[in-house]
Amino acid sequence: MKKFCVSFFVLFLISCSQDSVQSEVAVKKFNWSMVTTWPKNYPGLGMAPERFSKMVNEMSQGQLKITVYGAGEFVPAMGVFDAVSSGSVEMGHGGAYYWKGKVPAAQFFAGVPFGFTADEINAWVYRGGGLELWEEIYQPFNIKPLPGGNTGTQMFGWFNKEINSLADLKGLKMRFPGFGGEVFKRAGGTPVNIPGGELYTAMQTGTIDAVEWVGPYNDLAFGFQQVAKYYYYPGWHEPGSMLEFMINIDEWNGLPPHLQKIVEVAAKAVNQDLLDEYTASNNRALQELINTHDVQLRRLPDDVINEFRAISDDILTSSAENDADVKKVYESFKKFMGEVRSFNAIAEDAFVEARNLSEE
C-alpha cells in the first residue's frame, strides 16, 4: 500500500535579484494513502478528505500526493484508527468517537451530548487547549490528530414511532455511537455502532429499529426516507460534531516543514468548508424530505430533553471518575464551556433570539 517514491532534485541558481537568495535544496516526493470511515465520495463527510487531498496536491505541485480510500476499500470503516496507528497507511479520516473502546476521552473531540456547537468546538480545539489534549491522548497510538470538518447540529434521527416519553425508547435497537449512545442505553434503548454505508440495509432488514446518522443532507443521500417510517427528530446529542484527520506520527515527522504546514492549513480550510456545505445544504434536503417524502418532523418534549441532559451529566461525570484522560479532557471542556457560553448568551444567542422573535 505504501509507495516509497523518493525523487531527488537539486536546484541550481541561474539568476536572481538582490532580494532573493536560495540555496540548493533536495526535493523529495511523497505518495500517501488515506483510509476513511465513509463510503467513497459520500456527500459531505466523504468529500472532505477528497477536497483535502486535492488542495494538498495543488499547493505542493504534486510533491505530496494523497490517495483517498472509502470504507472497506483497503480496511473496514472501523479499522481506520489501527491502520494509521500501525503505519500500514499514512493517514485516516473519521470521527473520534468511533475509537471510544480504545480511547474513551477521544469522544470529546467529536462531540458529547449538550456539548459544543461547531464554532465553540473549533475555538476550544484551536484556541482553548483542546488540540494539545487531543494530541496527548493519541500520542501513545503514534497518531497526530487534526480537525477535519464539522457537520453542524445533527438530528436525533429516524424512528418508526413517535417519542413522547423515555418509555417509548424501551427496547429500541438504534444505530447510535459515542456518549450519545450510552445515554440512549441508560434511557432504555439498545445502541449499536454500524458504519454509515451499512445503515440503509440494516434499516431495511429490520436489524435496527431506528437510526441516528447526521442530518437531512446526508440522510436523504442514503435514502432513509425509503426505509424509515417516518418520524424525524432534532438532536441534543451532537450539537456540532467535529471530524478528524489522523496522521501516523513517523510519517508526519518525515515530511519537510513546508509540507507539514500545507497539511495543517488544508485541514483547517476543509474543517470550515465541510460546515459550509452542511449549512448550505441541510434545509433544501429537509424540505424535500418533508414535502416530497412525507417525513414527519417532530419535536422532543422538554421533559425528555431534560432527562437526556441529566443522564448525560451523570455518564460524563462517572466516566471522568473511571479514566484519568477523560477527567482531564472533561475538566478542560467544562471550563471552556462556561466561558464561551457566557459571552454567546449575550451575543450570538441573544441576537438569534431577537432576529427570530422580530419575524414572528
Place this chain on the structure above:
Amino acid sequence: MKKFCVSFFVLFLISCSQDSVQSEVAVKKFNWSMVTTWPKNYPGLGMAPERFSKMVNEMSQGQLKITVYGAGEFVPAMGVFDAVSSGSVEMGHGGAYYWKGKVPAAQFFAGVPFGFTADEINAWVYRGGGLELWEEIYQPFNIKPLPGGNTGTQMFGWFNKEINSLADLKGLKMRFPGFGGEVFKRAGGTPVNIPGGELYTAMQTGTIDAVEWVGPYNDLAFGFQQVAKYYYYPGWHEPGSMLEFMINIDEWNGLPPHLQKIVEVAAKAVNQDLLDEYTASNNRALQELINTHDVQLRRLPDDVINEFRAISDDILTSSAENDADVKKVYESFKKFMGEVRSFNAIAEDAFVEARNLSEE
C-alpha cells in the same frame, strides 16, 4: 513599494523512482505588499493578515512573501481599496462596508443589520453564490475579494448614558460604519466612520459621544473602558462580520496556479482562525471589563430592537430600489437567509435554547 524580485531556477533530475516524473520548471519569486485598515499587529483583526502572510510564506517556502503594513504606514486606513485597485500594492485587508461610498452592495459581504451569523455568512459566501456576486461587484475595480476572518457577533457599543428608547439616541455622535450607521442615523443619531486606531482619542476628546467597534476582546485592547462612561450594549447590527482580503487582479493573474491555491486556502484557514480567536477570547475580556473596570452591561429593550429592525428592512429595501447591484445581492441574501434560518431554527437554535433552558 513593489519589489520586482525575479529569480529563476532550473530543476535537474538526479534520481527518481518509477512513480515520479518531473520536468524542468522555472521558479519565480514574488514579494508582495499588503496594506490594511488596522493598526499594525492589532489583536484579532490585525493579526489575521500577519498569520495569513506567515502561512503563505511557509507553505510556499518563501516563493510568495507578503509584507503587511498597518493603517497609515503606507496608505491611510480608508485608502486601502484604492491602493489595491490601482495596483500600487498587490493586496489589502479590511472590511467590505468601508467602501460603501464606492460600492454600496459591498456592505452585504461584511454584514448587515439582522443579517447572517458567522456560520451563515460563510455558507452563503462559499456555498451559496455569495463569492461570485462579490467578485462581480469588485471586478470593475480590478480587485479579487476573498473572505478574511470573522469577528462573530459584535457589540452595539459604548454609551455615556443608558438607552431606553430611540429618543435617547437623538443627537448622539457615534462611530458607526455600514448599513448599521444608516439605521442609527434614521433613528436620530449622527454616524461617522473613523478608523479603529483613532477611536480612543476621538472618545477622549469628545469628538464622538459613543463608539461601535467590535466586542470585548478588541474594545479592551483599545482601552475604551478608560474613556467611555460606562454603558455597554450587545449588538443587532453586525451578527457575524466578515473581513476581506483584496487582491489586485493583474497581480493575481501573474501568480502560478499553486501559489493561487496557497493564497485561497490560507485565506479560508485564516477566516476560521480569526473567529476561533474571538470565540475563545471575548468572554475573558468581558469579565475583565465588568469586574475590574466596572463597565455596566445593559440589554436593549425589545421595542428598541424591533424599531431598529423595521428601519433596517426599510433601508435595505430602498437601497435595493436605487442600485442594481444592491438589488441583486440583497435578493441572493434574502433567499439564502430564508433557507438557512429554517433549518437552524430546528437544529442549532433549538439546541442552544434547550441547552440554556436546562441549565436554569
